[in-house]
Amino acid sequence: MTTREKILASxxxxxxxxxxxxxxxxxxxxxxxxxxxxxxxxxxxGGLAVVVPDYTAIEAHLKEHYPALTNVATxxxxxxxxxxVTLDVTDPHDLAGLNxxxxxGPLAVAENAAIWVDERQxxxxxxxxxxxxxxxxxxxSTIVANMHEAYKKLQVxxxxxxxxxSGPSKTADIEQSLVIGAHGARSLVVYILP
Amino acid sequence: xxxxxxxVHIAAMGFEKIxxxxxxxxxxxxxxxxxxxxxxxxxxxxxxxxPRPDQEMHIVIVDNGRSxxxxxxxxxxxxxxxxxxxxxNTCPVYRRSGGHSYHSAVxxxxxxxxxxxxxxxxxxxxxxxxxxxxxxxxVCPVKIxxxxxxxxxxxxxxxxxxxxxxxxxxxxxxATVLESPRLYRMAGKVGRGVLRFAPVTVENRxxxxxxxxxxxxxxxxxxxxxxxxxxxx
Ligand code: SF4
Numbered sequence: 001m002t003t004r005e006k007i008l009a010s011x012x013x014x015x016x017x018x019x020x021x022x023x024x025x026x027x028x029x030x031x032x033x034x035x036x037x038x039x040x041x042x043x044x045x046g047g048l049a050v051v052v053p054d055y056t057a058i059e060a061h062l063k064e065h066y067p068a069l070t071n072v073a074t075x076x077x078x079x080x081x082x083x084x085v086t087l088d089v090t091d092p093h094d095l096a097g098l099n100x101x102x103x104x105g106p107l108a109v110a111e112n113a114a115i116w117v118d119e120r121q122x123x124x125x126x127x128x129x130x131x132x133x134x135x136x137x138x139x140x141s142t143i144v145a146n147m148h149e150a151y152k153k154l155q156v157x158x159x160x161x162x163x164x165x166s167g168p169s170k171t172a173d174i175e176q177s178l179v180i181g182a183h184g185a186r187s188l189v190v191y192i193l194p
Numbered sequence: 195x196x197x198x199x200x201x202v203h204i205a206a207m208g209f210e211k212i213x214x215x216x217x218x219x220x221x222x223x224x225x226x227x228x229x230x231x232x233x234x235x236x237x238x239x240x241x242x243x244x245p246r247p248d249q250e251m252h253i254v255i256v257d258n259g260r261s262x263x264x265x266x267x268x269x270x271x272x273x274x275x276x277x278x279x280x281x282x283n284t285c286p287v288y289r290r291s292g293g294h295s296y297h298s299a300v301x302x303x304x305x306x307x308x309x310x311x312x313x314x315x316x317x318x319x320x321x322x323x324x325x326x327x328x329x330x331x332x333v334c335p336v337k338i339x340x341x342x343x344x345x346x347x348x349x350x351x352x353x354x355x356x357x358x359x360x361x362x363x364x365x366x367x368x369a370t371v372l373e374s375p376r377l378y379r380m381a382g383k384v385g386r387g388v389l390r391f392a393p394v395t396v397e398n399r400x401x402x403x404x405x406x407x408x409x410x411x412x413x414x415x416x417x418x419x420x421x422x423x424x425x426x427x
Binding site (some may be wrong): 010015146182 | 195198199211215216217218219220221223224231232233234235236237238239241243244245246255257261262264265267270297423
């Protein structure tokens with residue numbers, strides 16, 4: 001008997017009687033203004049949301065917010081001219097020098113400022129964690145109210161890896177005191193396009 | 195970040211963490227961080243389906259007593275735990291004593307109902323180190339009846355003979371004394387006398403109550419004596 005068979009047999013033997021899978025486990029959240037709720041949630045988790053009309057406005061804000069920054073990379077064609085390093089490397093360790101990375105997010109959640117990204121947005125899985133500063137561009141129309149709605153829209157296994165990112169990296173595991181910039185990006189700015 | 199840079203990614207998990215559908219994560223992700231650190235969601239909630247190119251990924255699914263716990267109707271509810279630590283952060287005992295005092299990997303109230311399942315003898319003390327105030331059950335996001343299970347473990351442990359002999363003996367002795375008013379009055383008198391005339395019998399390093407504190411000053415008489423003397427006046 002392999003350990004797998006042993007475990008499965010033991011679970012089978014100790015299994016309580018089965019219950020039907022609850023079908024109704026979600027609920028609806030309504031916010032008067034999803035963009036405002038998203039921005040407030042993001043501020044609460046230590047990030048900054050900026051509502052912008054177009055890419056020109058993003059560029060202007062970026063130049064003001066991160067003046068004279070080098071080692072900038074982006075996956076966003078409209079901002080390609082801002083980049084001075086490439087994400088097209090074979091070994092992800094080569095991205096260790098990244099300062100600022102600008103990526104796009106296809107889906108955002110208003111209640112907790114989580115933004116979904118998967119391998120369609122990330123040339124390497126490590127990109128949003130290894131960069132010092134992270135910028136994500138989202139569209140107003142892709143903001144949903146809560147996590148239940150997000151999972152309804154998502155196909156989580158569309159690619160090999162996907163993650164929700166909510167704010168800059170932080171931890172409050174130790175003594176319940178919040179430290180921003182723990183094991184990922186030190187800051188997160190989200191631009192919200194119409 | 196480590197998982198994305200390493201050549202091999204190994205994740206270990208208990209089998210009770212398997213959920214029916216991906217969309218059910220909506221429930222757990224909403225509960226976990228807000229019960230743990232008060233954040234609305236964890237900063238990164240990563241979903242791994244395949245290793246990245248040239249990487250190896252292994253998932254080790256562990257039993258380690260969980261299937262046994264599944265077979266204990268009184269305690270199987272404890273397998274719902276999502277390890278948020280809300281029960282620890284609210285527990286008056288944990289807050290004073292800290293995680294190491296539980297001598298077990300999972301500390302706090304939930305640890306005290308999981309550990310006896312692994313080794314009753316070694317962890318027999320844990321379910322007793324609780325005031326049963328119920329604060330843990332009150333905050334648990336997955337509604338585990340933690341303090342009821344602590345209480346139930348006490349019954350199981352005593353029945354299985356894991357109660358310390360000294361405790362069993364002293365409980366019996368106490369019952370005898372408390373049953374008899376005469377014995378009770380005598381014990382009080384002896385106690386006061388010992389404290390006054392032979393303090394060394396209790397003020398020594400063999401008495402754990404004397405470590406780090408002074409013994410109280412003995413009263414000259416018991417309340418009962420005082421009442422009998424002052425009743426007429
Ligand atoms: S028992 Fe409940 S409160 Fe305690 S860690 Fe588990 S889920 Fe959280």
